[in-house]
Amino acid sequence: MEIWEKYTSGIKNTIFNSLNQNKDLKYWRDDMFSNIIIFIIPLSLIALIPSIIWAVDSGHYLMTFIDILCVLIIIMVGFKKGIKIEYRKLLFIANTYILSFFLLYYVGINSSLYLLASCFLSVFVYSFKNKYTPALLNLNISIIYILLYSFDFITIPDKNFKSNELFAVFSNLIFLSFLICILIPKLFNGLDDSFKESILHAKKIEKQNNLLKEITWIQSHVVRAPLSRLLAIADLLKNTNTTEEEKLFFLDNIIISSEELDDVIKEIILKSESVK
Template structure:
């Protein structure tokens, strides 16, 4: 467990930089990417063994190289320090698409699922200028495979696919890829709006709390000064041995303290109204 915690800590520290303190939508997408890398490295290492054995048995040595290179690049994506997260994502996406393309070429049409997964991952973890870029990648790869198929340049075990099956598989792949590229950005746009509203609401509450703290401090400290003075003066006025001059002095102080208290109350009212206006 300690090894796993240390491993996940290394990956997260490399990917989620210290500057990402505000947990906005970008942070959560980066967090999703870091979790993807955390789990994909050990899983890909496990999957590498049977894949390499199969490739050796089929004498597909290029596939062996691609498999090993893909796992190596996945490890580099997570472990290597001082790589900007944008480059990490592009490296990972490129690795997944490359591996998927070779799998389709050597294994067959059953591996088109990897291309769809690549499109899904790319759309989730990276913001493309053209939101349909991952789907277009799948279009290009599909066209390339079909072209190689008609030139009889695909491995022999893939030739048994009929043309209509070929077009059916790739047309569904392209359809689903464009569907993913259409819906996922809408999902993130909705989440982004929710995040912004949540952050705005949190800041508003924090501001209101600061005002309430100020009001509390005013009530417990500032109000107490003129109020205590008024109470002391009224006690002095109760005494019958005050001279006219002393009474005048005390009354003047009552007026001053009353004005001071009135000013403090107005300040409290103003701050209270500011809380009410910020809620609207």
């Protein structure tokens, strides 16, 4: 567990060095990206060994190189310092599409699921200017694959697979890819609105708390001064013999203190009305 904690904290610290620390939707997506990298690195290392064995046995030495390269890129995305988060994401997305294409080429159309997964991960972690970019990538890859198959540059490993089924598979792939590109951004837009509303609500509460603290301070300090003077004057008038001149002096001070107290009370009322 200690090793795993050091591993996860190492990746988090590396990726989060360039992250926006505001707890908004972008922060949440970036955090999810770091979690994807955390889990995908050990899983990739586990999958690498049987993949290399299969590629070597099948004589697909280029696939062996691609497998190793893709794993190294994922490790670099997770541990290489000094790379901006957006570049890490683009590198990760490019890596998944490269792997998906070569798996499709060497393994066959069953690997089209990797293209769908690449589309989902791309939309999930990165905000494209054109939200259909991942789906368009899948469309182009599908067209290239169909052309290569049509001109016998590649053969489908499953001999029982019919050409019309090939079009059906890629048609569904493209349909689902565009569906992902439509629905996930809508989901994120809804979450973004919720985040913004929560942030505004939190700021409003913070403002109200600050006003209440200010009102409390006014009541305990500012109100106390004129009130203390009034109490002191009342005590003097009650317990001492005063001349007419002194009474006039005290009366003037009572008026001044009363007006000052009235101003303070008005200020408190004004601030209280703004606490809504």
